[in-house]
Amino acid sequence: MRKSRASLLAALCAVVLVVGAGCGTDDSSVRERSSPSDKAVAGSATVFAAASLTESFTELKAMFETAHPGATITLNLGPSSGLAAQILEQGGADAFASADQSNMKKVTDTGVIEGEPLVFIKNRLQIIVAAGNPEDIKGLSDLVNPSLKVVLAAPQVPVGRYAREALDKAGLTVKPVSESVDVKGVVGPVTLGEADAGIVYASDVKAAGDKAAGVDIPEEQNIVAEYPIGVIKDSPNREVALKFVDLVLSDRGREVLTGNGFKSP
Amino acid sequence: MLRAPHKRQAPRFRSERGNASINAGRRTIPKAASATSGLLIRIAVAISIAFFLLPLVGLLLRTPWTELGIELASPPVRSALWLSLVCSLAATAISLLFGVPLAWALARWTFPGKALVRALTTLPMILPPVVGGVALLLAFGRRGFAGRLLEQAFGITLPFTTAGAILAETFVAMPFLVITVEAGLRSMDRRFEDAASTLGANRWLTFRRVTLPLIGPSLWAGGALCWARAIGEFGATITFAGNLQGRTQTIPLAVYLALETRLESAITLSVVLLAISLTILIVLRDRFLPNL
Numbered sequence: 383m384r385k386s387r388a389s390l391l392a393a394l395c396a397v398v399l400v401v402g403a404g405c406g407t408d409d410s411s412v413r414e415r416s417s418p419s420d421k422a423v424a425g426s427a428t429v430f431a432a433a434s435l436t437e438s439f440t441e442l443k444a445m446f447e448t449a450h451p452g453a454t455i456t457l458n459l460g461p462s463s464g465l466a467a468q469i470l471e472q473g474g475a476d477a478f479a480s481a482d483q484s485n486m487k488k489v490t491d492t493g494v495i496e497g498e499p500l501v502f503i504k505n506r507l508q509i510i511v512a513a514g515n516p517e518d519i520k521g522l523s524d525l526v527n528p529s530l531k532v533v534l535a536a537p538q539v540p541v542g543r544y545a546r547e548a549l550d551k552a553g554l555t556v557k558p559v560s561e562s563v564d565v566k567g568v569v570g571p572v573t574l575g576e577a578d579a580g581i582v583y584a585s586d587v588k589a590a591g592d593k594a595a596g597v598d599i600p601e602e603q604n605i606v607a608e609y610p611i612g613v614i615k616d617s618p619n620r621e622v623a624l625k626f627v628d629l630v631l632s633d634r635g636r637e638v639l640t641g642n643g644f645k646s647p
Numbered sequence: 648m649l650r651a652p653h654k655r656q657a658p659r660f661r662s663e664r665g666n667a668s669i670n671a672g673r674r675t676i677p678k679a680a681s682a683t684s685g686l687l688i689r690i691a692v693a694i695s696i697a698f699f700l701l702p703l704v705g706l707l708l709r710t711p712w713t714e715l716g717i718e719l720a721s722p723p724v725r726s727a728l729w730l731s732l733v734c735s736l737a738a739t740a741i742s743l744l745f746g747v748p749l750a751w752a753l754a755r756w757t758f759p760g761k762a763l764v765r766a767l768t769t770l771p772m773i774l775p776p777v778v779g780g781v782a783l784l785l786a787f788g789r790r791g792f793a794g795r796l797l798e799q800a801f802g803i804t805l806p807f808t809t810a811g812a813i814l815a816e817t818f819v820a821m822p823f824l825v826i827t828v829e830a831g832l833r834s835m836d837r838r839f840e841d842a843a844s845t846l847g848a849n850r851w852l853t854f855r856r857v858t859l860p861l862i863g864p865s866l867w868a869g870g871a872l873c874w875a876r877a878i879g880e881f882g883a884t885i886t887f888a889g890n891l892q893g894r895t896q897t898i899p900l901a902v903y904l905a906l907e908t909r910l911e912s913a914i915t916l917s918v919v920l921l922a923i924s925l926t927i928l929i930v931l932r933d934r935f936l937p938n939l
Contacts, residue, residue, distance in 0.1 A: 461907060463907040463908060464906065464907045467906060467907055467910070531807065533889065536890065536904055538904060538907050538908040539907070558891065559807035559889060559891065560807050560888075560889025560890055560891050561889075561890050561891055561892075561896075562889070562890060563885070563890060563903060563904055563907075567885075567890075571806070571889070574784060574788065574790065575788070575789060575790040576784060576788050576789050576790070576806045576807070577807075
C-alpha cells in the first residue's frame, strides 16, 4: 500500500514536472563524474536532433545499439529551433545536434551544454523537384515563375532561413504556396506531386531516394550549414550520450553522414 | 452520448455509501485497509484534477497580460485570428448544409449499408487528423483522382488554398454535427410531425415549423461542437492545406510555429483558443447540455 502511494505521488510529481516545467532537477551532486572508457555502456539517452538528420541518426542509433547491447538511444527529431525551445523550456535531452549554430547558441548561452559543441558535419542547399524534373527547373531563378508551386520552410526554421539567404544572394524573391514547419514538410509535398519545387538540404534530397531529384545551387548562391553537437550538462545519462556523440564524430559516423548526402566539415 | 437523458443529478462523491452491494463488500475488508483505499481514491482524484488544472494554470501564469493587446494586434496574430474565424464558420456552414440532410437520412431512412455509412461518417472523429489530411491529399490533391477531375473540369486546386483549409476543417468537424443532430432527430417526439401532416401541412412545412424547432437545441449544440472542432483543427489542415500566413495559417498552426520563436504570440493565441473553448462549453452547458 505504502509503495503504491509512493508511486502515485511519483506520478503526481511527474505530472507537475511535465506541465509546470518550472522546477529543475539537479542530481549532479549524487553522480560522480566518470571519464568515458572504451568498454560498452549501458542505459538510455535521449538525443534531440535536427529533422534533416533523421536518416543518418537512425542509422547511427542502430549502429550504436548493436555495439552497446545494453544501451538504447531515443531520437527526438524536429526543427532545430523547436528542439532548442523544448530543451530550454522542458529539458529532457541528453544530447543536442542542431542544424545551425544560432539555435545551438541559444542553448549554450544558458549554460546547459557541457563544454563547447563541436561541428560534426556540414550541409548545403539543393532545389528538390519531383523525380525526372518535369518542370525542367535549372536553378533558383526558375523558382520565381508564379505558375510554379514552391514550398519553403518557414523563416523561423534554419533551412527556411538558409533558403531565403540563398535567394537573397541570387537577388530573387520567391512567393511560396506554403511555409512548412520543418524540412521534411518541404520534401513531402514535392514527392507527392502537390508542389513543384522546394529548397532543402542536399541530404534531404538524397533521403527522398528515387521519388525526388535534386537541382544543384551554384557555390556563390549556396550557403553552408554547420551542424554542431553537444552533450547536456549534468545529464543523468551522460555516459551513453557521450559515447553516442563519440560515434557521431568518429570516422565511421562521418561515413554514415556523407553517405546520406552531407559534406565533411 | 452527448444527450444522455435523465441524468440531471450529478453523482456525488459520497453517494456510494448508500450502495448496498458496496457496503456488503466492505464488511469483509479490514477497517484500516478500507481507510487506506479511501485515501488512495482521494489521491487519485486529486491527481486527476491537478492533471487537468495545472496546464491551464501554466498557460495563464505565462500569459503576457499587459502586452496582450499588442500581441493580438500584431499582423501574424491578427491574420491567424481572422483566417480561423472565416475558415471555421465556413466549415460549420458547409457542415450544416450537408450534415443535417445526412443526419436526417441516418435517423429516418432505412437503407442497405446504413451502419456502414454511419461508421464512415464518424470515422474522422477518431481518425488521427494527420491521416485525414494525407487521405484528403491523395483524393483531392493535384495528383489525387478527385483533385485531377476538379482541376480539369473547373480549374480548381485545393491544396495550399484557403478553400483547402476549409475542406480539411469540414472533414474533421462535420461528424460532430451529424451525430448530435441525428441523436436529436431520434429522441424527438414524432407525433408532433404526424399531427402537423394530418392538419394538412406538407413535408417541407412540417420540417420547417415542427421538426426544426424541436431539434433546435441539437442543431445549436451540434453546430457549436462542430465550430469548436473546426477552429482547433491542426493536423489535417497543415497536411492538406500547408501553412502560409493569411492564406492557410489558422490559429493552431500559428501557435505551433510561434512556439519556436515567439513564445508570447504562441501563448496569446493559446489563451484566445482557450477562451473560445470555455465560452462554447459554458454556453452549451447552460442552454443545451446540462449533463456536460
